[in-house]
Amino acid sequence: MKAVDWPSELNKVPKEVFCREDVFEREMERIYKGPQWHPVAHQCEVPNPGDYKTMHIGPVPVLVVRGDDRAVRVFVNSCPHRGTQLKTCSRGTSRAIECPYHRWAFNTRGELLGAPGLQDFPAGFRKEDNGLKSLRTALLHGVVFTTLSAEVADLETYLGGTPEYIARALGGDGRLKLMGYQKVTFATNWKEYSDNEGYHAPLLHGAFRLLQWQGGKGVQFIAGDAHKVTAAELGHAPDNGFLNDPSLIQLFDRSRAPQSIIVALFPVSLILKHLDVMTIRYAIPRSPDSTEVHYAYFSHVDDSPELERHRLRQASNLLGPSGLISLEDGAVFNRLHVGAAGGGTANFQKGVGDLTELRTTLAQNDEAGNLVRWEHYRKLMGFDRG
Template sequence: MEPLLRWPAKVNEIPKEIFAREDVYQLELENIFYGPEWHPVAHTGELPNNGDFKTINVGERPILIVRGDDGEIRTFYNACSHRGNLLETRVSGNAAEFECPYHRWLFDTRGDLRGAPGDDDFSPSYCKEELGVPTIRSAEYLGLIFVTCSDETPDLESYLGRVKSALQTTLNGDGRLKLLGYQKVLYEVNWKAYVDNDGYHAPLLHAAFKLLNWQGGQGEQYCTENGHIGFESELKVPSGTDFLNDPSLIEFKGTESSLGSAIASTFPITVITKHMDMINIRFAFPRGVGKTEVHYGYFAHVDDDEEMVRHRIRQSSNLLGPTGLVSMEDASIFHRIHVGNQTPGNVAFQKGVKYEDRIWYDFKQNDEAGNLPRWEYYRKTLGFDREEL
């Protein structure tokens, strides 16, 4: 049988067709999104009160996360246990119960079925206690809630491995966060191109680095064998602030560790960042082959005073959101990447590439080669054979 596609022999080359093909996307859903991987879907700081809920997707499967009336956070597939109707359509909110509008089956915040009209005439095997909202396996690390669609996924801490260090940095040390707000965007780009980012492009693409005379310093990045990326570098205080109406926007007000940039990117698609005093979790999922939906969640630490909370809000919404001063060029570039990747051939990573015949795992902070171990894990997960050199 002819293979689905041929993967280039050189480790720094990626076939463009994987960004455009529907059959590849379907394979990704089954092997990655519904396979033995852990996916961040929420942070406990988003659900501080009993009855708080949030909805998100893993691949194309809808997920419902709820803090029950007993204070416990539970994760469910967002589907009625009766006929599979989408149970909750809101992105977030607070509820005492969830009612399916189709046949008015009613569930409580623990997911238990509380009532079903006409149940005196149901099938002989009907059992209300067995028809709660379907659950999905979950685990938590520093308040970050992960789910997996597979029973074969290893325990969460073993799965995270070395990237736990980057998660501790980006989640402000102890993960005790409170939600400030969201921004939601739909990018016209394949999900892999969205997350296939690097430090190489930042001072070259983003005009704010030049306008602010923003300089980086020493740093490092690494990638684990199962595709997680950790990044941390110095970030010097900008000196070109004359054009800003309020230069305090880009001041460092937190601890000394905030004087820098840190990223934890868990495979396949989640990115968590801590730049200056901003704490940002980007929950993302594919919307088919050519679109990626991203929910930017902005956070403060629970011990922040009122002034620090206001400062984090201003930095978060003005600098690194989808229309932020620093990152506003991303949406345009994503679309151009997607259009360009409809052409034949391969993309080729160059910056920081030491070898073309083997994978390594530690890099300088601006090396685009830091993404190559993730691509190798992706290739093996989907079963694509590499051509010989």
């Protein structure tokens, strides 16, 4: 692979890493298939035995299944016979998993039930050796994490100080109900998507100003190797006449603090809460130029029907891909990617300090926290600083 020309300055990132196919291929091997835990579902997305959900970890298709014993397992979504993708729907329910090609059938625990023509298979063929490939999984506040790596540390070690914030973002205890999804494909590199930070928030987003929604008094810190947590109090949203119906931006759930919490897990996933919106954003890098994001929205099991309706309305209207708060991000992700082809470096400035060390505790609206993530990325990818 051609070398990457990584500058010696701590605040510079070479734009070629957003565009090069060979860099993308190495990322899939070293990062996505490497020593990382990835959230692939909340267990409420597969509430009943036989429920399943499809997802990808980088290029690898996975199948999250609630077994008839109620355990949630994650399998590679590929038939152990010749490799056909087993399920193609986003979500569904089936009592058995049948491959369409030669009708091998598996139970919800991934065990091979039967295969047509078994009498003509070699004598040593054993059904026990031909079940679905099961991946290492771990649960935290109902979030199902999985990994393709045998080497990665246990989930608790990997997540560093994030679990407390994950709990706060997911209703305090992670006892959730799925409300629905929005899905979007951004014309951008996955790192341009995950490089989002607090500096731009009051500047890019007209809605922050129009709604006078949020100050800059929060904190931002790096947890574990490269996860980024941002937590801020939210001021009470005033009725300044911008919205015909200001209830859209009110906090209904008074049992929980009025906070904005964003847990950006390395490499690309987000778990977040703003006002009454609880979301996990799963992202799938499809190519150097394309990133698919699935927004899953949740309510809490103890919600009244009224609160559940409010959460649903607030979710897509504020923070979905076309929401008041988030609409502009997609446009900027695309413009970042077009601009990256111009070469040179992306230069981080706000909150970087004197550039002799990387800062892990920052102000809410700094962009320097991303540099810790970039340093982690650079080392995983084996790029030397020049």
